[in-house]
Amino acid sequence: MRLAGKVLILALSLLYAQEDTSEKTPVIATFKGTRLLNYHTIETLRKKHWEFRVAHRFGDIGSGVKRLWGIDDGARVRLSLDYALWDFLTIGVERSGEGPLYNAFLKARLLTQTAPRGTPVSATWYSALFYADVPAEKWEHRLQYLHQLLVARKFSRRFSAQVGVAYLHQNYALAPTAPNDYFLLPVLLRFKVLKRLTLGTEAALPLWENELEEDEPSSYLPGYEPAIGLVVEIETGGHVFQIGVSRVSGIAEPYTLLNRGQSWRFGFNISRVFSPKDPSLQ
């Protein structure tokens, strides 16, 4: 009987040891925000939190001082509103200046990295439906879909990296030779330089050969250049400012993942997260 008791205590202590959560603390702040400059990060909001974002992308920096490096040329503007139904599911609606282009998306957190042991990476699924409010022969020509699997790891308190696979489908191809479906590899890096200042860089690498081939007529997007960006993030206690330059042809994902042309643009994002019991809302 006494032996049985000891065995039971041993078993319970082993069980307790396995459930010791201090070895597996969820990693926070892999990225400062739910987006870096142009692309989504694995970050999702916490339950019942809201995020409002305003983003601008200006004209071609190459226009020089006379056009204030593109700032005089007006800006593409994007407004985004995200809401977290649960910790693992964020939904959002956005409106951007191309068309205009409306979209709704969902982000589902699949994995959360734990430290020092346990899950090595965080992963998030992203799906979005885009609707361009432009003249079109058929209604469905205005639609585009984007799905992404994003995987990130915070390697240290200063460095995080993310890779993803993005699948973009456009019902109406951008050019007679252009495909309807694209696979891309978005890569995001974050370097925390100071406590409230980080540097980031991002690129969307193509997973197809952008060449005109006779046996595969729709594989060439004229003017395609892989998109790339650099960003500085500044956190001011409530707001996050992201200021950067990127080689993109617009502001929404179909234009930032699929860049056409050589233009680099200044741009910035401002984001604010609201919590359900936020005193500033009452």
Next chain:
Amino acid sequence: MYRADTLFISFYSDAPLEKISAESRKGSYSVIHFGPDTVYVRVPIRSFEFPNKLMQEHFNEDYLESDRYPYAYFRGKLVAPIPLNAPGEYAVSAEGDLIIHGQAQRRLLSGVFQVLPDGRVILNGKFFVRPADHRISVPRMLWQKIAEEVEVRFYGQYRPESTK
């Protein structure tokens, strides 16, 4: 030896532009040895829950740096002994090191001990922490949002436990 089976720690920062509060309800560890009258408290920084989770993230990342300094501690000694065999309320003080953000400060903290007839001891009280004393830097831009002195409240329920 008395060990806390319940220990709640909360803090409140009342600055002109923002009122911030957070609460830790689990994960803390505390023991009091009533012969030598020593007090030990260990509070995981990650256990503080804020209504605004972004604030919670900033608190951990930029202020308390909980990946480097995962716990706050108090190690001290009661200034006067507590008559454990006489139920009642007693004002107490403990002198010792308050360690937050890896920075120790010699402090005299006060509270109230309630000795219950069933042998439990309830401890509660409050004290103030100056972030600057613990090298918790507040950017000049945020001075209006974070109080110079943060009020910390504690509530613990202790039960006697045989020492092994």
